[in-house]
Amino acid sequence: MSRAERAGRNPPKGGTPTLPDASAAGVASPAESSWMPMLNPLTIKQLQRFRSIKRGYYSAIILAAALVLSLGAELVVNSRALVVHYQGDLIFPTYGDVIPGRMFGLDYDYETNYRELKRLFRERDEGDWVLMPPVPYDALENDLTPGTYPPDPPSFANSHYLGTDSTGRDVLARLVYGFRLAFGFAAILLACNYVIGITLGCAMGFWGGAFDLLFQRLIEILNNVPFLYVIMIVASIVVQNFWTLLAVMVMFGWTQMTWYMRTSTYKEKSREYVLAARAMGASSPRMVASHILPNTISVIVTFIPFSIAGAITTLTALDYLGFGLPPPTPSWGELLQQGTNHLESPWIVTSVVVAMVLVLLMVTYVGEAIREAFDPKKFTYYE
Amino acid sequence: MVDELCQGALSFHSQMRHDMIHAACSPPPITMTSYFVRRFLLIAPTFIGVTILVFVLTRLVPGGPIERMLQEAAMAGGDFTSATSGFDGHGGSTLSDEQIEELKVYYGFDKPVLVAYVEWLGKVLVLDLGTSTRYNDPVWDTIRDRFPISIFYGVATLILTYGVCIPLGIVKAIRHRTAFDNVSSALVFFGYAIPSYIVGIALLTAFAANLDWFPLGGFVSDNFDSLSAPGKAIDVLWHATLPLLAYMAGAFAVTTMLMKNSLMDNLAADYVRTAIAKGMDFRRAVFGHALRNSLIPIATSFGNIITLFLTGSFLIEKIFNIDGFGLLAFESLVERDYPVVMGALVLSSLLFLIGNILSDICVALVDPRVKFGSGESAQ
Numbered sequence: 117m118s119r120a121e122r123a124g125r126n127p128p129k130g131g132t133p134t135l136p137d138a139s140a141a142g143v144a145s146p147a148e149s150s151w152m153p154m155l156n157p158l159t160i161k162q163l164q165r166f167r168s169i170k171r172g173y174y175s176a177i178i179l180a181a182a183l184v185l186s187l188g189a190e191l192v193v194n195s196r197a198l199v200v201h202y203q204g205d206l207i208f209p210t211y212g213d214v215i216p217g218r219m220f221g222l223d224y225d226y227e228t229n230y231r232e233l234k235r236l237f238r239e240r241d242e243g244d245w246v247l248m249p250p251v252p253y254d255a256l257e258n259d260l261t262p263g264t265y266p267p268d269p270p271s272f273a274n275s276h277y278l279g280t281d282s283t284g285r286d287v288l289a290r291l292v293y294g295f296r297l298a299f300g301f302a303a304i305l306l307a308c309n310y311v312i313g314i315t316l317g318c319a320m321g322f323w324g325g326a327f328d329l330l331f332q333r334l335i336e337i338l339n340n341v342p343f344l345y346v347i348m349i350v351a352s353i354v355v356q357n358f359w360t361l362l363a364v365m366v367m368f369g370w371t372q373m374t375w376y377m378r379t380s381t382y383k384e385k386s387r388e389y390v391l392a393a394r395a396m397g398a399s400s401p402r403m404v405a406s407h408i409l410p411n412t413i414s415v416i417v418t419f420i421p422f423s424i425a426g427a428i429t430t431l432t433a434l435d436y437l438g439f440g441l442p443p444p445t446p447s448w449g450e451l452l453q454q455g456t457n458h459l460e461s462p463w464i465v466t467s468v469v470v471a472m473v474l475v476l477l478m479v480t481y482v483g484e485a486i487r488e489a490f491d492p493k494k495f496t497y498y499e
Numbered sequence: 500m501v502d503e504l505c506q507g508a509l510s511f512h513s514q515m516r517h518d519m520i521h522a523a524c525s526p527p528p529i530t531m532t533s534y535f536v537r538r539f540l541l542i543a544p545t546f547i548g549v550t551i552l553v554f555v556l557t558r559l560v561p562g563g564p565i566e567r568m569l570q571e572a573a574m575a576g577g578d579f580t581s582a583t584s585g586f587d588g589h590g591g592s593t594l595s596d597e598q599i600e601e602l603k604v605y606y607g608f609d610k611p612v613l614v615a616y617v618e619w620l621g622k623v624l625v626l627d628l629g630t631s632t633r634y635n636d637p638v639w640d641t642i643r644d645r646f647p648i649s650i651f652y653g654v655a656t657l658i659l660t661y662g663v664c665i666p667l668g669i670v671k672a673i674r675h676r677t678a679f680d681n682v683s684s685a686l687v688f689f690g691y692a693i694p695s696y697i698v699g700i701a702l703l704t705a706f707a708a709n710l711d712w713f714p715l716g717g718f719v720s721d722n723f724d725s726l727s728a729p730g731k732a733i734d735v736l737w738h739a740t741l742p743l744l745a746y747m748a749g750a751f752a753v754t755t756m757l758m759k760n761s762l763m764d765n766l767a768a769d770y771v772r773t774a775i776a777k778g779m780d781f782r783r784a785v786f787g788h789a790l791r792n793s794l795i796p797i798a799t800s801f802g803n804i805i806t807l808f809l810t811g812s813f814l815i816e817k818i819f820n821i822d823g824f825g826l827l828a829f830e831s832l833v834e835r836d837y838p839v840v841m842g843a844l845v846l847s848s849l850l851f852l853i854g855n856i857l858s859d860i861c862v863a864l865v866d867p868r869v870k871f872g873s874g875e876s877a878q
Contacts, residue, residue, distance in 0.1 A: 337548035340848050344813075346556060348832050429694045433814060436696070437829075456700055456818065459708035459715075469701045473693055480692035 165489035172485020175478035186296040193251040193289045197230040201245045251275060253286035255293040255446035260284045267454075267461040279463040281454050285444075287467050293446040295475070301358070302427035305365055306420065312370040314416065317377025318404050322385060328378070335371045343368040344434070351439045358441060365430070376419065380412040414490040421483030425476055432472065448472060531863060535856065542852045547620070549848045550841070554616050557837045623845060629838035633831065638842035642827065649823040655739065656746040660754055663747070665797070668758025673785065675763065683755075691752035696814040699745035703818060706741060713741050715820075742819045746812075754797065762793040798865045802857025 167173050190210050191198065200207040202220055209215050209230070217224040220233055234246035252275050253259060259280060260266065266284035270277060278287040320328045350356070350364050384390060385408065393407050434440035435449020443450065448468050455465025610618070622629065628638035671680050690698075707713045714737065765771060766789050774784045813825035820826075824843070831839035 333544065333548070336545050337552070340545060340549045340851060341552055346553065350556070425692070433694070433696060437814070437817070452697075452700060456703070459704060462704060462709060465700060465704045469697060469704070472697055473701075476692045476694075476697075477689070480688070484688075 162489045166485055169485040169488055172481045172483075172488075175481040176485070179475075179478050179482065182295070183299060186292060186299070189292050189296055192249050193254065193286075193292045194249045195230065195252060195254040195257055197234070197246045197248050199247040200230070200233070201243075203244065251277065251286065251288055251292075253289045255285065255289045256444055258284040259286065267458055267464060269461070270463050278467045279461070281451065281464055282458055282461075287451065287464055290446040290451055291448070291467060291471050294448045294451065295471070297441070297446065298428045298431055298448060299424075301362065301431055302424045305362060305369060305427045306423050308362070308366045309369045309373050309423065310416065312366070313373025314377050314409075316370070317374040318381045318408065320374065320378040321381025322400065322404055322408070324382075331374070335375060338368055338371050341368070344437075344439075347434060348437075348439045356439070356442055358445075361431075361434070361441060365427075369427075373416075373419065373423075376415055377412065380415050381408055384408045384411050418483075418487050418490050421479050421486060425479045425483070428476070428479075535860065538856050538859070542849075542856075545852060546848060550620070550844060551616055553844055554619065554841065555612055557840060558612050558615070619841070628842040628845065631831075631836055631839050633834050633836040633839070638838045641839060642824065642842055642846065645822065645824045645827050648821060649825070651735075652739070652742065652746065652821070652823060655743055656750065659743060659747055660750045661797075664751060664754035665758055665794075668755045669762060669785075669790065671755070671759045672762035672766065675759075687752045687755050690748045691756075693748070695745045695749035695812070696818060698748040699742065699815050699818045702741045702744055714738055742815055742821060745815050745818075749812075754800075757796050758793065761796045762789060765789040765793045795862070795866045798861045799858055801861045802854050802859070 185192065190196070194210060196209045198208070198210060200209060200220070207215070207219075209228070214227045216226060217228045220228055222228065222233070222236075230246055230248060231252055234248060237244040237246055258266075259274075259276070266280050267282050268274075268276060268280045268284070270279040276286055276288070278291070281287055281290065316331065320331050346368070347361070347364050350360065381404075390403055390407055393403050398407070431440060432447070432449040432452065435447040436452045437449075438453065440449055441447055448471065451464060451468040452472075455461075455468060458464060619629075626639075628642075630636065631638050631641050634641055667683065671683060674680050703715070707715045762785075766785070768789075771784050771789050774788055775781065779787075813829040815821070816823045816826040817829060827839065828843040828847075830836075831843065
């Protein structure tokens with residue numbers, strides 16, 4: 117495979133390298149070589165451009181808010197009470213050990229059913245009270261109403277705002293915890309893929325030669341393996357959990373970033389400023405780390421949102437096919453599967469499809485905005 | 500197997516191809532023919548790499564075909580023997596150890612992995628893909644049975660995609676920043692952000708389950724044979740509408756934007772400006788000059804047409820219960836029918852590798868500026 121590039125043409129996707137003059141200024145000004153890369157004028161300009169793209173900017177804010185909220189999901193969606201006022205004491209059961217029912221004068225040793233407790237306190241009317249989260253269910257408990265078979269339709273009276281699934285679990289609770297899990301998974305996957313991809317891609321582009329050729333073949337092979345096949349095969353060897361699934365996905369996911377990094381390292385390597393650094397006696401690690409990498413950062417940043425969207429899509433598809441995270445892990449794909457198996461209960465499939473569309477649209481809006489902010493190339497068009 | 504799990508894979512490959520295309524300038528150039536011959540020769544190591552990886556993995560899996568047979572035999576035998584022999588820990592294993600050995604020899608499970616792989620490869624070279632453990636038919640026949648359905652969807656998706664995307668891209672480029680462009684951009688963006696299986700599930704829920712306008716799945720109705728010829732055609736189309744929309748959603752966005760952007764690039768190029776300055780009307784400048792050059796990027800994916808009858812994604816085939824190639828591959832994996840798994844892999848990876856090269860040949864044919872191959876020697 118060959119790599120000299122025709123001057124002036126950029127890859128179709130994935131951001132142009134930053135303008136040579138601006139990036140040179142960003143790298144070389146010793147006055148700001150402190151730990152304030154944010155003050156780099158180029159970065160400031162990019163941030164301003166990003167903020168000016170309203171659609172992407174607001175999507176980013178909403179997504180960030182949703183993520184922060186989901187990190188504290190136990191306070192919003194939980195079967196444990198937020199606060200219990202019992203015989204003059206205030207108890208906060210959300211985090212920490214299981215509080216047995218006996219604590220509150222009930223006759224069992226397993227975890228207190230706070231919804232029951234709330235009803236009980238209200239009946240007794242002795243000044244005790246329970247404050248439940250807005251959605252008083254967690255993602256794993258089955259809330260079976262006597263006399264009906266799940267799935268139950270949405271109901272405000274029961275606080276099942278999006279209904280229940282086929283085993284009586286709250287759909288909203290599973291959506292929220294599934295969202296957190298999917299994003300966590302995507303973030304760790306991203307970190308692994310990018311660390312491997314950036315290291316290896318830089319090495320391939322910088323060293324070239326036999327090393328490059330060897331990994332090129334490996335990447336070609338991995339790209340031709342039907343990756344879902346392998347995941348399903350691995351799923352039948354070991355009991356699939358979060359980390360094995362992650363390992364397999366990293367095994368096939370690192371190639372993309374590696375390829376992009378290889379290409380852009382190769383391009384940057386032939387620029388004059390690298391030659392200048394070499395002429396001044398810079399070592400190879402120094403050339404890569406402090407000259408080439410900062411100039412490829414736009415490629416990396418531009419790809420992050422799309423990698424996140426891809427990871428969520430893949431994880432959901434795997435869960436949908438039944439080869440993802442093991443049950444009863446709350447996941448969107450598992451909800452999708454239930455939804456398509458229970459088309460007569462449209463609230464399940466509607467909830468998860470709407471959630472998925474919203475999240476993916478917002479992630480892609482952010483991605484487009486970042487791409488535009490980092491790649492100021494405007495389309496010239498004929499007027 | 501091309502499925503949207505590898506979303507981005509397509510654009511990824513076109514990126515790789517792009518690198519190769521742009522590889523052109525350094526001397527000494529070797530001829531295009533020898534470049535493509537070398538590309539074809541490189542298929543062999545890649546193919547071996549892919550198959551050996553999956554072959555070894557299938558060997559590692561517990562619950563292969565023999566275990567499955569034993570299980571079935573135990574279940575079937577259990578009814579007969581349980582009353583008389585009781586439960587003696589061996590279950591109802593009705594097969595003797597010798598029989599099991601024979602089965603292992605029959606399926607080639609008695610040899611070390613690499614020996615078995617070489618034997619398997621030898622058979623593949625004489626076009627023998629083995630026998631399905633599930634259907635007891637030759638693998639090739641099992642796969643071939645699915646071709647008509649997959650080809651139908653492949654051809655229909657192809658025609659619809661190019662038939663819609665190219666004109667749409669042209670109109671969007673000419674009417675850039677008009678209301679039409681903005682509205683269609685929103686649609687295109689939607690198709691880009693949402694994976695096609697989600698679109699498929701949404702369509703199925705809305706139009707098949709709720710509104711009852713379309714069937715819930717399958718390729719044809721149960722009473723297909725009794726229908727008249729036009730009735731048959733309508734029946735197929737009626738079943739195909741929703742899956743085709745889902746397939747379209749995936750390919751639609753990328754191709755449309757590719758068309759639009761490349762036409763806009765060309766419209767801004769000097770030669771179009773010159774043509775207009777010399778008095779050519781805008782219409783002829785677009786269709787006579789700019790369009791021809793803008794179609795070049797579209798050609799980069801044209802060679803992959805030969806993977807047409809394998810493009811059925813098993814997600815969409817599973818959602819709509821279409822008995823195509825994708826669903827066959829999926830089910831054979833679930834059922835541990837490894838000869839079919841390997842057969843499907845052989846076919847899809849070969850076609851994919853060849854398709855990539857054909858795409859490059861297409862590019863070289865439509866764009867005489869492109870010269871492949873000189874960079875390879877520069878390494």
